Amino acid sequence: MCAIILENVCKRYGGKAVLDGLCCRFPLGEATCVMGPSGCGKTTLLSLLMGLEQPDSGRIRGLAGLRKSAIFQEDRLVETSGAVANLRLANPRLSRQRAEEPLCALGLGDSLGQPVGSFSGGMKRRVAILRALHAGYDILFADEPFKGLDSATKQLTMEYFRKNIQGRTVVLVTHEEAEREFFGGRAVRLEKL
């Protein structure tokens, strides 16, 4: 199997269909952007792929045995722990030194001793991105990962992200065509039902 394949996937919430008969494929070893207007089911699609929810009907093939990693819409960090501990939580085999290097690369070197609860929104976002990138994964799900970053930090983080996902399977939810072009991936476009 060289792709994750969705066949006639349906998902409803309270009688309202969010995904209805969705068929698409996500090739392994490359980035695919999921695009579409707000409320079209992009985050729901990621939840299904991550196994956090089950489709009402249809099936998803090709995910068995794959190690997953994710950048959620919210940061979902352990606020009482430091940035290094958050990275090592997702990947216990990561040494302290190897966890500090990417944090320093994205400008968080001065805040390593502080709990992430005291970080700004942009700093937390970068920790969440680095946690996902260094989790040791086979497939990475990223839900609008660069939202909320200022333009300079966003550029730096996107460069770092692109360098680290070369040849990896990534499903990236984004609203921005520029982001899709930057990562050079194919796109799955969803319509609002």
Place this chain on the structure above:
Amino acid sequence: MLTPCRDKPGRFPWWAAAFWLLVWQLGAMWLDEGILLVSPARVFLRLLELAPHLDFWQAVLFSFSRITAGFALACLAGVLLAAGASRWRLLRELLAPLMATVKSIPVASFIILVLVWVPSRNLSVVISFLMVLPILYQNLLAGLDSMDKKLDEMAAVFQVAGPRRVRYLVLPQVAPFFRTACALSLGMGWKAGVAAEVIGLPAGSIGQQLYNAKVYLETPDLFAWTLVIIVVSLVFEKLFLFLLDGLLGRLA
């Protein structure tokens, strides 16, 4: 505009304590009946008389060890039962009426009921256990219930399980509930434990000393032993919470 009055954390109003001690001293001097109201100075002197005797320290150790054992057992049982109830609905429903009953039964009824089954020397262990358990259980369960479901999803995706999940996700979120429960129940455990000793009269306990002081109208002894209970209970509470904060700080 009026500025609201707020307590500064950790600041004890010593001047107010001194004021009430003065009121007590003046009241005792005005009444001039040592059996009814003994002065704080007399209580302090009586305490100095009691302290050099081995019996005094044996009584303190007797009560302290049993009440603390009851508290420790309640902590252990509270953690295990809350963890189980948070995971299995059946256990939660099974325990709900039991905890509500234990919480609402008057401590005197418990003491008399338990005395039928347990030797009086171990009564304070059981009573402090029963008083502390529902508070710990309910607070811990509330803490587990309020855990962030989104962090659970994160843990599921990154396959964070077992001890790492407990250490990084459960402990930071539940620790404030555990600390509050301990702060609430430590004093209660002491009060109930000593009350049990006063009724059960185990030989060599603080409760027995209190009872003897009442029977022989030794009001200075009654006040002195009450002061001992307050001091030991407060010192244990502060020390326990200090150590707990240190431990949780290291884990953070």
